Each structure stands twice: as C-alpha cells, then as structure tokens.
Amino acid sequence: QERLVESGGGLVQAGGSLRLSCAASGRTFSSYAMGWFRQAPGKEREFVAAIGWGGVKTYYADSVKGRFTVSRDNAKNTVYLQMNSLKPEDTAVYSCVKPRTPYTTAERVGESTNHYWGQGTQVTVSS
Numbered sequence: 001q002e003r004l005v006e007s008g009g010g011l012v013q014a015g016g017s018l019r020l021s022c023a024a025s026g027r028t029f030s031s032y033a034m035g036w037f038r039q040a041p042g043k044e045r046e047f048v049a050a051i052g053w054g055g056v057k058t059y060y061a062d063s064v065k066g067r068f069t070v071s072r073d074n075a076k077n078t079v080y081l082q083m084n085s086l087k088p089e090d091t092a093v094y095s096c097v098k099p100r101t102p103y104t105t106a107e108r109v110g111e112s113t114n115h116y117w118g119q120g121t122q123v124t125v126s127s
Helices: none
Strands: 004-007 010-013 018-024 034-039 046-051 058-060 068-073 078-083 092-099 115-117 121-126
Touching (some): 004 092, 018 092, 018 121, 034 068, 034 078, 046 078
Antiparallel strands (some): 092 121
C-alpha cells in the first residue's frame, strides 16, 4: 500500500518562503519519479513540479519556474518542494504524487493525474 504524507504547509506573506516535504512508504522509492500538484479553490488541479528517480532531471510549470525547486533524498524516501518568492496566486492545497509505474520520466508526471496521491497540505500566501 502506497502512502504519501505531506508536511510543511502554512500561512506566509507574499515574498516569503516555505519548504514542503513528502514522505513516501515503500522500498522502491528510488525507482520512481516524484511530483507535486496543487489545487486552488474553484480551480482545476495543476501540475507544479517533478523530479526524476535519480534526482537529476527536474521539470516545472512555467508559473513556478525560477521560484520553486524540487529535490529528493532517496535515503529518506522524501521529496521536497522549496518555494521562494511566494505570491498570493500560489495559494492552494499542494499534494505530492508517485507514478504508478517505475522509471516514469519527470516530464511525463505532469501529463497525467493517474498517480498515487498524498492527502495534501494547505499553503496560503497573504498579500
């Protein structure tokens, strides 16, 4: 049973930073790309960022490129999302995802929502 648990969300002023973490269960974490999606109230879920299983290849939505950084620690089965220069429009529930098949490329993570999902963590950016 796959289990993803996010943490690190909260309330921050515009221009501030937050670091989200996602702890994953399972012994094959290092064989899977990992990603982050977000959903704002009244809006559709959107892809944010993904990282390949080796931790080298990363892929970002244009809206967060240059401000957010995705990384992973395979020894800790954890993926991170460092969010800098936050804007009110970044307010959303952020969820981490694990593809259902190993060795999915980071670019492909954002093309589907057919992944394992965490419960999400709320990020609120005040103006």
